[in-house]
Amino acid sequence: MFQPFIVKASFVTGIASGALYGILAIALVMSFRMSRVVAFVHGGIALSSAFLYWYLVANPARTSGHGTNLAYATKEWPKLPAVILAILLGAGLGILFASVATGRMSKWPRITVTTFALGGMLLFAGITQEIWPGAFEIVPSPFGKGRVSIWGANVSHHQIAVVSILVFLVIVLHLLVTKTKVGVQIRAISDDVEAAEIVGVPVRRVSMGVWCLTGAMAGLGGILLAPMTRLGASVVLFVLIRSLAGAVLGGFNSLPLALLGSMLFGQVEAHVTGGTFGKISSGWREVILMAVLFTGIFIVTRRRRSQFRLTEA
Amino acid sequence: MLEVSELSAGYGRLQVLFDINFGVRAGEMLAIIGPNGAGKSTLLKSLIGVVTPTKGRIIFEGSRITHEPPNMRVARGLTLSPEGRRIFSSLSVHENLLSGAVRTSSSVIETQLEKIYSLFPVLAEREKQEAGSLSGGEQQMLAIGRALISAPKLLLIDEPSMGLAPLVVAELYDALLKLTSEGIGVVVVDERVTEVTRISDRTCIVEKGRIVYEGEHSEALEQLRDTAFLGTL
Amino acid sequence: MSKLTVANITGLRFPEKITGQDRRHFLGGALVVLVAISVVPLFVADYWIFLSTAGFITAITVMGLAIIIGWAGQVTLAGAALLGTSVYITGYLMREGLAGSGGWPFIPALIIGALCPAVLSALIAVPTARFSGIYVMVLTMGLQVTLERTLFTYTWITGGVGADVRINRPKIFGFEFNTDHRYFYLSFSVMVIAAFVMYALRNSRHGRAIQLVRTDRQAAAAVGISPWLYRVVAFGIGGLFIGLAGAMTAPLYESPPALTQYILFQSLFLLAIPVVAGTQSITGLIVVSLTFQILPPALQSHRLSVYLLGGIGLVAGTLVGPRGIVGTTLDFLQQQRDVKSLERASANENDLGEEATDESKKASSNITPSKPATESAKVRKDE
Ligand SMILES: Nc1ncnc2c1ncn2[C@@H]1O[C@H](COP(=O)(O)OP(=O)(O)OP(=O)(O)O)[C@@H](O)[C@H]1O
Numbered sequence: 001m002f003q004p005f006i007v008k009a010s011f012v013t014g015i016a017s018g019a020l021y022g023i024l025a026i027a028l029v030m031s032f033r034m035s036r037v038v039a040f041v042h043g044g045i046a047l048s049s050a051f052l053y054w055y056l057v058a059n060p061a062r063t064s065g066h067g068t069n070l071a072y073a074t075k076e077w078p079k080l081p082a083v084i085l086a087i088l089l090g091a092g093l094g095i096l097f098a099s100v101a102t103g104r105m106s107k108w109p110r111i112t113v114t115t116f117a118l119g120g121m122l123l124f125a126g127i128t129q130e131i132w133p134g135a136f137e138i139v140p141s142p143f144g145k146g147r148v149s150i151w152g153a154n155v156s157h158h159q160i161a162v163v164s165i166l167v168f169l170v171i172v173l174h175l176l177v178t179k180t181k182v183g184v185q186i187r188a189i190s191d192d193v194e195a196a197e198i199v200g201v202p203v204r205r206v207s208m209g210v211w212c213l214t215g216a217m218a219g220l221g222g223i224l225l226a227p228m229t230r231l232g233a234s235v236v237l238f239v240l241i242r243s244l245a246g247a248v249l250g251g252f253n254s255l256p257l258a259l260l261g262s263m264l265f266g267q268v269e270a271h272v273t274g275g276t277f278g279k280i281s282s283g284w285r286e287v288i289l290m291a292v293l294f295t296g297i298f299i300v301t302r303r304r305r306s307q308f309r310l311t312e313a
Numbered sequence: 314m315l316e317v318s319e320l321s322a323g324y325g326r327l328q329v330l331f332d333i334n335f336g337v338r339a340g341e342m343l344a345i346i347g348p349n350g351a352g353k354s355t356l357l358k359s360l361i362g363v364v365t366p367t368k369g370r371i372i373f374e375g376s377r378i379t380h381e382p383p384n385m386r387v388a389r390g391l392t393l394s395p396e397g398r399r400i401f402s403s404l405s406v407h408e409n410l411l412s413g414a415v416r417t418s419s420s421v422i423e424t425q426l427e428k429i430y431s432l433f434p435v436l437a438e439r440e441k442q443e444a445g446s447l448s449g450g451e452q453q454m455l456a457i458g459r460a461l462i463s464a465p466k467l468l469l470i471d472e473p474s475m476g477l478a479p480l481v482v483a484e485l486y487d488a489l490l491k492l493t494s495e496g497i498g499v500v501v502v503d504e505r506v507t508e509v510t511r512i513s514d515r516t517c518i519v520e521k522g523r524i525v526y527e528g529e530h531s532e533a534l535e536q537l538r539d540t541a542f543l544g545t546l
Numbered sequence: 547m548s549k550l551t552v553a554n555i556t557g558l559r560f561p562e563k564i565t566g567q568d569r570r571h572f573l574g575g576a577l578v579v580l581v582a583i584s585v586v587p588l589f590v591a592d593y594w595i596f597l598s599t600a601g602f603i604t605a606i607t608v609m610g611l612a613i614i615i616g617w618a619g620q621v622t623l624a625g626a627a628l629l630g631t632s633v634y635i636t637g638y639l640m641r642e643g644l645a646g647s648g649g650w651p652f653i654p655a656l657i658i659g660a661l662c663p664a665v666l667s668a669l670i671a672v673p674t675a676r677f678s679g680i681y682v683m684v685l686t687m688g689l690q691v692t693l694e695r696t697l698f699t700y701t702w703i704t705g706g707v708g709a710d711v712r713i714n715r716p717k718i719f720g721f722e723f724n725t726d727h728r729y730f731y732l733s734f735s736v737m738v739i740a741a742f743v744m745y746a747l748r749n750s751r752h753g754r755a756i757q758l759v760r761t762d763r764q765a766a767a768a769v770g771i772s773p774w775l776y777r778v779v780a781f782g783i784g785g786l787f788i789g790l791a792g793a794m795t796a797p798l799y800e801s802p803p804a805l806t807q808y809i810l811f812q813s814l815f816l817l818a819i820p821v822v823a824g825t826q827s828i829t830g831l832i833v834v835s836l837t838f839q840i841l842p843p844a845l846q847s848h849r850l851s852v853y854l855l856g857g858i859g860l861v862a863g864t865l866v867g868p869r870g871i872v873g874t875t876l877d878f879l880q881q882q883r884d885v886k887s888l889e890r891a892s893a894n895e896n897d898l899g900e901e902a903t904d905e906s907k908k909a910s911s912n913i914t915p916s917k918p919a920t921e922s923a924k925v926r927k928d929e
């Protein structure tokens with residue numbers, strides 16, 4: 001039953017999808033550390049950026065409405081400006097959200113602000129669907145269609161790029177957070193907002209900056225996600241919930257643990273889907289992932305109960 | 314250097330401070346004492362800007378700062394070491410100190426670091442250690458050091474002696490006196506009435522959000538005996 | 547309708563006993579609604595009848611959500627999945643029954659169908675009861691996605707979307723609710739009963755206990771109320787309401803409804819309703835449910851999609867604050883009335899002398915958004 005070929009292939013797929021979840025998970029953890037809010041809104045941002053990217057680069061002959069009066073005149077731009085625009089859109093939406101969440105709502109109960117984040121997600125998704133009511137679009141990868149063979153597994157350029165981008169992001173963020181003055185301020189805010197304000201950290205400005213960055217990362221995540229499946233609202237949600245699970249496994253607080261969680265989810269999913277353990281239906285895959293998530297939450301809240309009360313809303 | 318007039322402030326609908334008037338001169342140490350819940354911490358917080366005043370004026374070195382955000386006030390040379398220390402426990406000692414230096418040039422940071430480390434040598438030894446693992450006294454020194462990194466002209470300190478042994482308190486007070494001798498103004502809120510009024514130049518007594526007394530320390534003690542609000546004298 | 551809103555079944559403001567003027571207001575309001583509900587359907591197109599029926603059923607769902615959000619202070623993202631569970635299970639039982647028994651009658655199918663989500667909802671609350679709200683959100687989101695990917699994909703349960711799969715409108719005690727009009731009245735009655743049950747529950751000992759747990763866990767624990775148990779109970783009751791709504795939905799379309807009605811985004815859409823309405827006024831919940839159900843089709847020419855409406859609702863509702871848009875508006879109206887009555891009182895001041903002045907002063911210091919209960923009582927007496 002354990003065929004080396006399948007295991008290898010699943011392992012590689014798992015790394016690529018784990019890396020994708022990781023990018024969003026980092027965005028979620030960083031936003032959480034800034035504002036104590038689960039940034040559901042990143043799901044909406046990823047969706048908007050993905051659709052914008054699709055609209056800018058896709059071949060109009062291959063869109064879902066092709067040949068009907070619903071056809072979209074997609075643009076077939078070169079990839080790079082489209083990627084940049086879509087990331088900028090993500091950054092802008094991140095700032096838009098943060099201007100409320102760190103302004104008017106900065107001292108509100110975090111469950112309310114998190115509900116607001118849900119609203120942001122639904123709103124961005126709604127607007128995107130208004131503009132492009134399509135579903136399951138085929139999206140070309142910014143890195144072409146090429147494939148190479150690694151360890152006997154057939155790997156696409158896109159997958160390699162996703163992993164490389166994650167590694168790059170992790171290194172840059174690590175340097176930013178540990179080695180710069182801004183990094184100290186970011187960590188000071190996530191440690192104790194009021195104290196950070198007292199010692200003169202421009203809390204609002206730094207938080208907005210971080211939300212801008214995480215919004216851009218969510219946008220990037222959306223762009224990278226789209227070519228890996230077909231683009232539709234539910235697909236993005238699926239990735240979001242896996243990233244959330246990864247972030248939860250890190251207690252929303254630790255970047256390395258969140259990455260580990262995302263990778264774990266990527267692996268479990270890839271092996272279950274890929275057939276390492278024989279044929280398992282997609283329903284059972286969901287149940288297994290849910291069980292992992294559940295256990296994760298349980299461990300995390302156990303571990304941290306001693307540190308502070310999680311029950312404050 | 315600091316002038317406060319008719320200052321009122323509170324939290325939401327709860328008003329805590331009523332028409333506060335007082336001033337601080339350069340190189341002077343002002344002690345603020347009063348019973349629990351009188352509004353001492355609220356007063357310091359509204360001076361640094363995390364509590365917004367509903368009325369009144371705060372003038373620092375000739376400029377009106379009543380509605381400036383805290384980071385602007387810190388840049389002007391007004392800093393606070395808050396109640397309960399509030400050091401960043403997951404950051405190292407060095408990073409804690411740096412967190413207070415948002416708009417400070419690196420040359421000033423260098424000289425101030427030297428000064429802080431000579432004032433509290435133990436911080437130099439613990440430079441790379443996580444701040445959460447420091448002892449209470451060391452944490453308080455760190456909190457004061459963090460407030461000193463931007464080379465302030467006026468330092469506000471809330472309850473530095475809370476939960477500390479007498480010897481450590483004496484060391485802290487010595488450090489504060491050293492600061493005033495360099496021309497830095499110090500406002501200290503403390504519950505150790507006798508000790509703090511002994512080292513301060515002047516004393517304010519706050520009760521129920523109002524300044525009920527202001528003057529020299531010996532008179533302050535007299536006054537205290539009359540009101541006897543602490544019952545410890 | 548509006549009379550009913552302000553004066554009567556607006557949740558916590560309800561006076562201890564319905565007496566005198568209040569009773570007349572209440573009965574008056576009820577009469578207005580009854581007349582409206584029996585006359586209006588005669589004049590509008592069947593399509594609107596159908597939509598209103600769906601609106602009533604949505605209102606029951608939303609009551610369940612309001613119990614979880616408002617009483618237990620938790621946000622559940624599994625609303626649509628719980629609803630769908632009940633829809634498909636009830637539908638299955640009505641079509642096939644169990645173990646080849648043939649299709650069940652409506653009532654037993656409804657009972658089982660409504661219990662399933664209640665149990666699921668309570669179960670998910672068991673381990674989460676000690677977690678922070680954000681983990682509850684993540685977990686319920688997980689439940690939602692899991693149900694979407696498991697139960698909803700088994701076409702032998704859901705029935706698929708084939709045109710040949712029929713679910714007949716129910717027959718209760720020999721009476722067939724086989725037209726849209728009849729089902730409209732049935733749904734309306736069920737909704738009214740649900741509203742009264744919710745109202746009674748809230749003022750019951752257990753209802754109070756649930757709310758105490760939300761506002762102050764320590765205090766609740768101190769008086770012997772188990773925060774854990776009551777959170778589970780709140781989730782269970784909420785799930786039961788949602789389940790009831792699902793069971794009512796099952797025969798509504800006369801065939802299995804599409805999966806897309808029960809996906810995660812739909813949960814968010816449903817969540818928007820109590821957020822907009824605030825969780826205190828049951829009337830508010832009903833009115834907003836009807837509005838949210840009817841608005842998207844009514845504004846279809848302006849392309850107002852369900853997601854967009856839900857998104858706007860959630861964003862605007864949270865921006866306004868914990869009382870929701872309806873609650874905030876009511877507070878505002880109440881304040882206006884208070885101010886007016888104060889003006890009237892001060893106009894009468896001269897005639898009435900000292901006593902009136904004191905009274906009005908007391909009243910003016912009392913005007914707060916959070917407790918207009920005594921105020922409204924006073925105003926009504928003044929009139
Ligand atoms: N964040 C806050 N929100 C609401 N009320 C507050 C807040 N902080 C303080 N208060 C209230 O303001 C009043 C004054 O508090 P404050 O902390 O200024 O007193 P204090 O003089 O510093 O007392 P202590 O000696 O105990 O430190 C108290 O009644 C307190 O309950």
Ligand SMILES: [Mg+2]
Nearest residue numbers: 353354355396
């Ligand atoms: Mg204090």
